[in-house]
Structure formats: structure tokens, C-alpha cells
Amino acid sequence: MDVQKYIASGILELYIAGILSEKENLEIANYAKAYPEIQNEIVAIEASILELSKKASPGLKYSFKSIMDKINDEIKVISLDDKRSSSLLSYVGWAASLLLAVGMFWMYQQNQELKSDIQVVEQQNNSLEQQIADTDSSLGKTKELLNTIRDKNIRVISLGGQEISPTSYAKAYWNKENQKVYIDAKGLPEPPDGFVYQVWSLKLSPLTPTSMGLLEGFILDENKVFALNNPNESEAFGITLEPAGGSESPTLEQLYTLGVVSAS
């Protein structure tokens, strides 16, 4: 190849300008290795551009050290930033999901507690309503009872304790109009198992007892007031302890209380 002609073509100047194709660049690099004249020419052309550009230089403001410092700072900043942002992000992410899980668990717990609280309160509510109903009904009964014994037709007969139980007492509230007797048996002892109190209407001469009924459920009855029918022309009332189910005629040895109807 004609080296001088190649040099004279001006392609080496363009090589230094960096505006040739990759193929041309590679070709010239190979020629430069093979032909020292070409290599020298390249260096000389480059030197002229180096000289020209150097003359246009405003001088160096930054030392090489300051440039390396900046490069190292950038690396630090980048790696620091990366670490921070990624670790911070992941921390924040984990913290958020943990918080969410804890929060949801807490809310679930709260919900369960509230549900069970509601159940307890509902039960309490029911029981209170029941108590109110009971009290109402108890109050109603008491009022009814009070009205009953206050009735102007009521006659009150005190039944005193007899030989077998001198401390016993009872009261009979007799409404002769509607043939009812209310026995207040609060002053009687609880009957032993298998026995029951029996109330008798008595005619005195001759002594004729007529059974008015049993004080059933004595132990469980709260106010110990029992209503009995009494169609008889009673002159006295007596209460005897009889075997469960009652007797045809009173067992006089077991007469607990007795009271005579005063003549009105």
C-alpha cells in the first residue's frame, strides 16, 4: 500500500476528530501498528489539536485530588443512598405489615371481647328483666293480698299456739261474702318430711271439724299466705299436722294452732 498517499488523503485527521466509522477506525488502528509513518503522522496530528485546545483552556480550577474526592463522594453517596433507601424502605415495609398484622389481630381480639361482652350484658339484661318481672309479679301478689285482707268484709281470726307448739301462731282472714279464707301461716314451724299442715273449719257444739284443705308447698311458699275455700258457717279454725295427703279427721294431738271466730 502507498503509505504517503494514504496519509495525504486526510483520513488520519478525521481519525483524530473521531468522526469515522468503526470499520475505518479499526482499519487505521491496524495500519498504525503496521506502518510507523502512519503512527507518527497520527501522533503529530493529535499533537496539533492538543496544542490548539490547550491554548483555549481557561486553566484548571480543580486538582486531580478534588476530582477523585468527588468521585469517591459520589460512590459513597450512591452506595449510602442505596443502602439507606433500600433498608429504610424494607424496614418501613416490614414495620408497616407487622403493624397491620398486629393491628388486625388486636381488632379481632377487640371484636371477640366486645361480642362476649355483649353476650354477658345480654344475659345480665335478661336476668334483670326476669328479676323485674318477678318483682312486679311479687309486688302484684302482695298488693292483691293487701287489698284482700283490707276488704271491709274480712274478719281476722288469731289462731294461738296449742300444747304441742305453744309458740306457734297463725292468722285467718275470712271473707264470708265470697267464701274465702286466707291463712297466714308464717308463725308455724316447717313441717317435717312426709307431713303437711291441714286447715279445719270447726263447729263448736257439737265439735264438728270440716277439712278446708292442705297448706301444700309450705316450705317453698315465700309469704306463707294460703288461700282456701270456706263455704262453712265456721265458729273456729284449727291447723293440725297430718301425714302427707291429709286426713279425714283432724289428729287432735297434732293441733298446732286454734282460734275462735268472735261473735260479731
Add this chain to the structure above:
Amino acid sequence: MQLDLLVDQFKKKDPSAFEKLYGMYADNICGVINTIVKNDGIAQEICQDVFIKIWNNSESYNSSKGRFFTWILNIARNAAIDEIRSRSYKNEKKNLSADYFVGILQHKEDEVSAVDTNGLRKLVNNLKEKCVQIIELLYFRGYTQKDAAEELAIPIGTVKTRNRSCISQLRENMESK
């Protein structure tokens, strides 16, 4: 070939090799940038950024594709052109063809500058305007032959030979200095 060894070391991220290359080319690179931005302070800032870029991209240089100086020259002029385009694209587009690097000499009358204007003047004093233009376009603007031919309104085949004679003139000026 000491330059080849230095460049090899530099490609392996050897800071001392990079320091030697910086010593060899920093002034030239800052000068190239200054021919484009025509402002000492801005040129110096871009110059620093360019060397950081050169370091960060050291692996991408391949000696079979061109001279090391050509490689950093390309990085420098791209950075400088980006700068003036981002600052005022329209104005610079207009000035791009009108205001060549010799503008540094005229501008500096009323401005304080560290540029060796006397040295530059001596170097380019007897260059014809068409030489200043073609050197500007090919070396400091990175124009292709085709673009330069259009810009200068000359046949594309003329670009290579005209540039050759202009660079020869420049080399004579250097030697006679």
C-alpha cells in the same frame, strides 16, 4: 508504548494511571469545552464533570476504535454541547455556525480570562476563515463529513483534503513558534 500501558491501567481503575492521564489531557479537554461554552467558569465545571464521567466509563474505551484522546475529546464536546443546548437551545443553534472558537479571542477583550489569548492568536492568526470553520466543526463540534460539507456548502470530497491542509498549516504554526 507508555500511553497504551497507562490506558490499560486506567481501564482497570488504577487511580495513579488516571492521575497521569489527567495531567496529560486535562488542559486540552478544558480547552475543547471552552471553545464551545466560551466561559472560563462553566468550562471548568464541565471539565471536572467530564473527567468524572471518563473515570466512570473507563471500561467502555477500546483502543481499536480510536485514540484515547479522541475518545475523551468526544465525551467532552458532547458534554459541552449538551450544556449550551440546555441553557439556550435556539440561541446556540443560531450561534453554532456563526461563532467559532476564535470567538474566544474577540470575547475576551472586556472579560477577565485565564486563556492564553496571545498563544492562541499566534497559533491561528494566519489560518484562513474556512480553516477555522472546518476545524471547529470537525474537532470541536463532532460534525460528520457530510454535515460539515452541507454547513460549509462544499462538496463532501473536499472536506477531507481541506481539513488536511488546514491541520498542516496549524502544525507549521506550532513548529515555527
